[in-house]
Amino acid sequence: MADSEEGRTVYPRYFGRASGAYLWDVDGTRYIDYQLGYGPVVLGHADARVNAAAIRELESGSCFAPLWSPRQVELTEMLNSVIPGGELTYLLKTGSDANSAAVRLARIHTGRTKVVRWGYNGWHDWAVGLPAGVPSSVRDETLTFEHDPASLRAVFERYPDEIACVLTMPFEFEVIPPERLKQLRSIAHEYGALFVLDEMRSGFRMSLGGAQEYFGVQADIVALSKAMANGHPISAVVGRADVLGGFSRTRISSTFFAGPAEMAAALTTISILRDTDAIARIWSLGEKLQNGLRDLVAKYDVAAEVVGYPPIPFLRFAVPDEKALQLRRAFFVETTRRGILLHPEHQWFISASHRDEDIEFTLDVCRQSFESLADLR
Structure with a gap:
């Protein structure tokens, strides 16, 4: 070193x-x-209970696409029960997948194209901070703000009828005022945009229901991953049924979204967090x-x-x-x-x-x- x-x-x-x-x-x-894989390891590395659940699924096969395992139903029902505002859930693989799906759903629901974001929201073209390899036309559709009401309102005043959603981490390094997220949601809704929470880091850590439960705020869509399965690769978008119904109008899929081992790991992890x-x-x-x-x-x-x-x-x-x-x-x-x-x-x-x-x-x-x-x- x-x-x-x-x-x-x-x-x-x-x-x-x-x-x-x-x-x-x-x-x-x-x-x-204290790095814990950038946050996914919430119970501890190589948790025997989580690993045993994943191994049991692997022993019965690991790639069912285009079919699904019954674990999908069990996990989506569990997420709907523990995540505030959970009416429908769709399972994916990574945090970038989930945030990008949320953005597309917001665009479908509102008929608008621009996104306002704050924090680290993944590596896909619409969110990546470095411009290399990303067309300027894509970057132009993504705006940023300073995670305060005045900054967000200024963006909406500039583009009042063009913004599909505000997508934000609940917080990063700073402790935020308790009412902050409700204020941001209120401004988004005032201008007809959706409010999306990127709960990759805060989900299942701040509380079982994440930052939504901790701060008493409800997003239209929440994107989850990391601690959801104690390090196994899986993510989810959870939220309003009318918004997530947009999945029927687009295609967001992958051969590996249907992996039952990761679903079993998530079911076990969330159960432990809920019951202990x-x-x-x-x-x-x-x-x-x-x-x-x-x-x-x-x-x-x-x-x-x-x-x-x-x-x-x-x-x-x-x-x-x-x-x-x-x-x-x-x-x-x-x-x-x-x-x-x-x-x-x-x-x-x-x-x-x-x-x-x-x-x-x-x-x-x-x-x-x-x-x-x-x-x-």
């Missing part, structure tokens, strides 16, 4: 095993994992980590702040100059060397397999790392 490569911290890239809250690299070194205290423990552990980090930041007078919600925390360093940037780089190098995997630029995640001892070890590693970087502070 080098200190930096073109300004980026370099991590071990190849890992040989994962279990619970831990990863082992190919040299056998163990790390406490897993989400409550994730919140409790996240609060312990955030509170401990705040104490350390204050004690060592570090130019950083603890941000985010407990299930999805982050330590954001101030980087106004080269010295501050060096501190950030060095901190993440030190914590990695000491056995903690924390992403320097992306939100972290807590799983139900993390234990109090893991949080305590993590905070001790952070303490040692801050102490070792005294010359850079």
Whole structure:
């Protein structure tokens, strides 16, 4: 592991095993994992209950397309029951699939073409942040806003009759005002657009019903993936029946959308989250980590702040100059060397397999790392 490569911290890239809250690299070194595959691993790596359900399905065959497994009915009914506003559900494979399907459904329902979005919404042409390879005509149909009511209203005032939907993550690094999502939905509906929530990260983590349940807001469509199946590749769009009825007027399909193993993994994961205290423990552990980090930041007078919600925390360093940037780089190098995997630029995640001892070890590693970087502070 080098200190930096073109300004980026370099991590071990190849890992040989994962279990619970831990990863082992190919040299056998163990790390406490707070990246968790960018969020899908909500119960813990290689959860035996989830894997057993998926393996049972694999033993009966894995590719039924164009036919479906009974697991499809079971999973769509479960999602309709736990996701606020769930009337119809369609299963796909990735988060980008689900968000792109939601956009097409919104265009069908409204007869409009433009989309207003915020956050990271996938790699497909309409959402990708980098323009290479994307026709300007496609980019022109996608607008962005600053995730506040004034910014969104300004976009609608410019294109009052052209916007099909507002598609947004509920939040990213910042804790948002409790009424924020309701305000954004109200503006979208005022102008005849649909309100779509990208719940890839927040779904099944903030609560069983995701950010919708936590904030008491109901979207017209919600796109889900990641924690839905504890790392198995599956996604879904859930929402109003009249909107999702647009599937009958288009074609959104894939040979691999019908995989029963992933559906069984999702059924088992959601059942565990529903029937146990897993989400409550994730919140409790996240609060312990955030509170401990705040104490350390204050004690060592570090130019950083603890941000985010407990299930999805982050330590954001101030980087106004080269010295501050060096501190950030060095901190993440030190914590990695000491056995903690924390992403320097992306939100972290807590799983139900993390234990109090893991949080305590993590905070001790952070303490040692801050102490070792005294010359850079």
